[in-house]
Amino acid sequence: MKVLVVGGGGREHVICWKLKQDPRVTDLYCAPGNGGIASIATCVDIKATDLDSMVEYAKKEQFDLVFVAPDDPLALGMVDRMEEAGLRAFGPKANAAIIEGSKAFSKQLMKKYSIPTAKYEIFEDEQKALDYLETQPMPIVIKCDGLALGKGVIIAQNLDEAKQAVKDMMEDKKFGNAGSTIVIEECMTGPELTVLAFSDGNTCIPMVSSRDHKRAYDHDEGLNTGGMGAVTPGADMTDELKARIQNEIITPTVEALKKEGRPFKGVIYFGLMLTPEGPKVVEYNARFGDPEAQAVLPLLENSLLDIVDACIDGTLDQVEFKWKNKCSCVVVMASGGYPQSYAKGYEITGIDTCGKIVFQAGTALKDGKLVTSGGRVLCVYDEADTLDEAIDGAYEGVAKISFKDMHFRHDIGRTLG
Template identity: 45%
Template sequence: MRVLLVGSGGREHALAVKLRQSPGVTELFIAPGNGGTAEMGQNVPLADSDVAGLAAFARETGVELVVAGPELPLTLGLSDAMAEAGIPCFGPDRFAAGLEGSKAFAKEIMREAGVPTADFRAFTDPAAACAYIEAKGAPLVVKADGLAAGKGVVVAGTVEEAKAAVADMMVKKIFGPAGETVIVEEALSGEEASFLAFCDGERCVPLSACQDHKAAFDGDTGPNTGGMGAYCPAPILPESEYGRMADRVIVPIMRTLAAKGHPFRGVLYAGLMMTDKGPMVLEYNVRFGDPECQPLLMRLRGDLAEILLACATGSLNEAMVGWSRQSAVCVVMAASGYPGNYPKGMEITGIEAAQADPEVTVFQAGTRRDGERLVTSGGRVLGVTALGADLARAKARAYAAVAKIHFDNAVCRSDIGDKGLRREAKT
C-alpha cells in the first residue's frame, strides 16, 4: 500500500516510524516532512496547506491512503479533496474539522451534544467582549476562535489581563484572522488530561489517556507552547474509566456530527479538565496531539496502517488496537527562546548515542539536513521518548537520553511526568 503522510513535525516522524512497521506499507511519502521523516520514506516538497497539490500528487502516484498529521490541511478540506479523488483519508471532512478550526463552532456542537464544558460567549466586537469581561469578573479564559498553533489561549487572573488578551487578539491581531472572533469563558480549575479515540464514523476505540505539558517552564509556568512533553498512561484517568469517558465526550460528538451528514473519521482528541464537578471538555482537536502522539505510538501494539485505513473506510474493530503495559515519556528539547524568537541552524549531535538504548526513540520535529549534518530548523526540535516498566523508569530513561544529545542553546522542562508520579504516590 502506498501511503501519503501530510505534515512536518515530531508527530509526523512518529507516525512515519510506526507506519514503516506495517507490513502492508510498500511506499511512504511525507509532505513536506523533516530530517527524521526523510529516513522513513520520501519527503515531498508540498506544503501541508496545498490541498490541491496534495490531491494531485496522491492521484498521480497511486496513493491508497492519506494520513493527515496536523489540523490545518483538514480545516482546508484535505479529506473532502481526497474523497473526490476516491482515496481514503484518515481525518475528518472540512465541516467536522471545524471542531478544531473554530472554537465557537466546537462550543456550539458541545452544547448541542450535551457534552460538559465551561460556560462561554463568542464575540466579534472587542468593546462588547470587554464589557462582558467587566460584568463577569475574573478569572476568565480568552481564546482566539481560529487556529493559533496551540498558543491562542490566555488564562486571565484579572479583568485587566482578560481585556489585554482581547486587545492582543482582536485589535493588534497577534494571531491574524484567528482572532477576529474570540471566546470568553469561565475558568475551570483542576488537572488536565488528554483523551483520544480512533473513530470510523460509527464506532470509536479509546486510546490510552495522556497528560501534555503546555507551559514552557517547570511547574507549568511561563508562556503557552505547542507542548513541551507528554506521558501515558496518565493515572488521573485510569483505564477502567475509558468506556464511560468515551460515552461522555466522544460518542455524543460523533452522533451529533453524523446526524448533520458529517460522520467523524479519524482521531478525536478531547482536552479535559478534571474538576471537582467531574470532567469538563476544554477543547477538541481533530488529529493526534504533538507530543502526545509520540508516547502513544511507542506503546501501541497493532498495525497502524490497518487501523488508520479502517477509520477512513468505516471498518474499525476494537481487536485491532492493543497496548504495551509499559509507560512512555516524551521530553521535548527546544531552542532557547521558544515560543518566542529563537535561533536556527544549530548542529544536533548525540541522537545515535541516545538511541543505543532500544527503549528510546528520538523523534525529530524542527530539524533539517544540511549536507551530512542534522541542524535545527524550528522551536521544538526533538521529542526524546522512552519506554519503562513504570512511569518513574520511563522518565529516568527519557532524561538519560536527553543528556546524551547536544545542540547549542537547547532547553527542556525537567518535570515531565511528575504530576503522574505524585498521583501514584498518593494512591
C-alpha cells in the same frame, strides 16, 4: 502499499515510524517531512497547506493511502480534495474538522448536545468582550476561535491580563484572523487529561490516556506552546471515570457530529479537565496531538494501517485493540526563545548515541548535517514499567543530546496535579 503522510513534525515522524513497521507498506513518502523522517521515508518538498500541489502530486504518484496528519490541511479540506480525486485518505473531512477549526462551533455543539464543558460566551465585537470581562471572576480563559498553532489560548489571572489578551487577539491581530472571533469561558479547575480516540463515524475507541505539558517553563510557567512534553497514562483513572468519559463525552460527541451531518472519520483529540463535578471538555482537536502522539503510538501493538483502514471503511467495531502494559514519557527539546523568536540552523549531536528513540520535529539536513529548523526540535521517548522509570529514561536521553541554545522543561510528568 504506497503511502503518503502529510506533515513534517514530530507527530508525523511517529506516524511514519509506526506505519513503516507494517510489511504491507512498501513505499513510504512524507510531505514536507523533516531531517529525521528522511531516514525512513522519501521526503517531498510540498507545504502541508498547499492543497493544489499535494493533490496533484498524490494523483500523479497514485498513492494507495494519504494520511493527512496536521490541523490546517484538514480544516482546509484536504481529505475532501483527495477523495474527490479518487484517492483513499485518512482524516476527517472539513465539515467535521471544524470541531478544531472553530472553537465557537465546538462550544455550541457541546451546548446543544449537553456535552459537559466550561460556561462560555462568544464575541465578535471587542468592546462587548471587554465589557463582559468586567462582570466575570478571575482567572478566566480567552481563546481564539480559529487555529493558532496551539498558542491561541490565554489563561488570564487578573482583569488587566484578560483585557490585554482580548486586545492582542481582536485589535492587534496577534494570531491573525484566528482571533477575529473569540471565546471567553470560565476557568475550570482540576487535573488535565488527553484522550485520543479513533473514530469511523459511528464507533469511537479511545487510546491510552496521556497528559500534555503546554507551558514553556518548569512549574507550568511561561507562555502556552504547542507542547513541551507528554506522559502516559495521563491520570490514574478508575473504571467508573473511564465509563463516564466514554458515555458522557466521547460517544455523544461522535453521535452529535453524525446528527449534524458531519460524520467524523479519523482521530479525535479530547482535551479534558477532571473537575470536582466530573470530566469536562476543554477542547477538541481533529487529529493526533503533538507531542501526545509520540507518547501514545509506540505503545500500540496493533498495525496502525489496520486501524486506519477500519476507520475509513466503517469497521472499527471489529478491531481488537492491544496496548503494551507500559508507561511512557516524551520530553520536547526546543530552540531557545520558543514559542516566541528563536534562531535556526544549529547542528544537533548525540541522537544516534543517546540510547533512546528520538522523534524529530523541527530538523533539517544541511550539508550532510542535522540542524535545527523550528521551535520544537526533538522529542525524546522512553517507556518502562512505571511512570517514574519512563521519565528518568527520557531525561537520560535528553542529557546526551546537544545543540546551541537548546531549551527543555525539567519536570515533564512530575506535575500531574
